[in-house]
Amino acid sequence: MARIELQNIAKAYGSVEVMRDINLTIEDGEFIVLVGPSGCGKSTLLRMIAGLEPITGGDFTIDGRRMNDVPPRDRDMAMVFQSYALYPHMDVSRNMGFSMEIRKAPEGERTSKVQEAAKTLGLTKLTGRLPRQLSGGQRQRVAMGRAIVRDPSAFLFDEPLSNLDAALRVEMRLEIARLHQRLKSTMIYVTHDQVEALTLADRIVVLNAGDIQQVGTPLDLYERPSNKFVAQFIGSPTMNILEVDQTEGGIRLKDGSVLQLDVSGSRQQASELGVRPEHLHIVSTGEAHMSGTAELVEHLGSDTNIHASVPGIGPVLVRQHGHFPLKAGESVGIAVDLEKAHLFGPDGRRLAA
Numbered sequence: 001m002a003r004i005e006l007q008n009i010a011k012a013y014g015s016v017e018v019m020r021d022i023n024l025t026i027e028d029g030e031f032i033v034l035v036g037p038s039g040c041g042k043s044t045l046l047r048m049i050a051g052l053e054p055i056t057g058g059d060f061t062i063d064g065r066r067m068n069d070v071p072p073r074d075r076d077m078a079m080v081f082q083s084y085a086l087y088p089h090m091d092v093s094r095n096m097g098f099s100m101e102i103r104k105a106p107e108g109e110r111t112s113k114v115q116e117a118a119k120t121l122g123l124t125k126l127t128g129r130l131p132r133q134l135s136g137g138q139r140q141r142v143a144m145g146r147a148i149v150r151d152p153s154a155f156l157f158d159e160p161l162s163n164l165d166a167a168l169r170v171e172m173r174l175e176i177a178r179l180h181q182r183l184k185s186t187m188i189y190v191t192h193d194q195v196e197a198l199t200l201a202d203r204i205v206v207l208n209a210g211d212i213q214q215v216g217t218p219l220d221l222y223e224r225p226s227n228k229f230v231a232q233f234i235g236s237p238t239m240n241i242l243e244v245d246q247t248e249g250g251i252r253l254k255d256g257s258v259l260q261l262d263v264s265g266s267r268q269q270a271s272e273l274g275v276r277p278e279h280l281h282i283v284s285t286g287e288a289h290m291s292g293t294a295e296l297v298e299h300l301g302s303d304t305n306i307h308a309s310v311p312g313i314g315p316v317l318v319r320q321h322g323h324f325p326l327k328a329g330e331s332v333g334i335a336v337d338l339e340k341a342h343l344f345g346p347d348g349r350r351l352a353a
Contacts, residue, residue, distance in 0.1 A: 255312030288333030
């Protein structure tokens with residue numbers, strides 16, 4: 001296992017700076033997930049850790065040893081890419097053990113490690129097959145097995161499930177979680193899929209435009225986002241953001257409704273209210289904080305998504321658990337769970353409410 005530290009890491013291509021002041025400590029055996037929109041720098045950061053991209057500034061250490069200029073082969077890390085990158089003419093067993101073969105490891109040791117990895121990943125009966133005879137999920141398992149036999153101090157995953165269909169992604173996500181529980185190795189995982197991040201991570205690192213927006217447990221990011229970007233990026237469906245004005249009596253919505261939320265102790269005025277769809281509820285008119293019309297009702301079985309239009313406010317998404325008997329065109333009253341609401345200032349930072 002490995003303790004990894006990034007101190008003031010920067011990355012530039014010529015005069016173009018793409019990452020700046022990245023500070024992060026990853027503990028032994030921790031599962032860290034890097035998330036963010038396309039182009040935010042998450043894969044670049046992973047490649048710098050792997051040694052595939054040079055670090056422009058700052059210090060990168062593993063167990064206290066500075067690794068900035070250490071070549072990839074000497075960093076004791078194994079990487080699993082989006083592409084399986086298997087040798088088509090080699091069977092599963094040889095694909096998994098080829099790195100040991102190159103290092104001229106004894107055949108007995110090689111066979112033992114391959115068999116152990118195959119058992120861990122449920123590939124024991126497939127070791128004699130060629131890659132073309134395997135499904136996408138099985139090929140990704142082989143790629144993971146190739147990393148496991150190296151017995152690295154850390155595993156690096158670069159969007160390993162993005163080429164798989166929805167059912168296989170769920171299956172492989174569970175497989176990776178089980179693998180981490182068995183090996184207890186340090187793992188750094190890049191994805192754009194927040195469901196993968198929320199279900200796999202010990203901690204999530206949210207990146208945007210080369211900067212870390214927030215680092216925390218999945219529940220921290222969901223319940224206490226540091227800013228509007230994190231609030232809208234984490235959670236599906238995305239958080240409703242409504243324009244508000246701060247008044248002495250609380251927060252006034254654009255339709256004139258007032259919510260009793262006190263932010264008098266904040267240095268900033270509240271300018272926006274954030275509330276997740278599951279923290280809005282369809283209620284009678286007398287209990288409602290706002291009223292509108294259901295424009296679209298999505299019956300998903302486990303949940304019902306109600307896309308409502310509220311005069312003066314605009315579109316609002318409400319998520320009700322289970323089947324909710326509502327049709328498009330019907331009037332709805334909407335109540336806000338005030339204990340779960342978030343307020344944001346003009347700079348996008350969350351205010352204490």
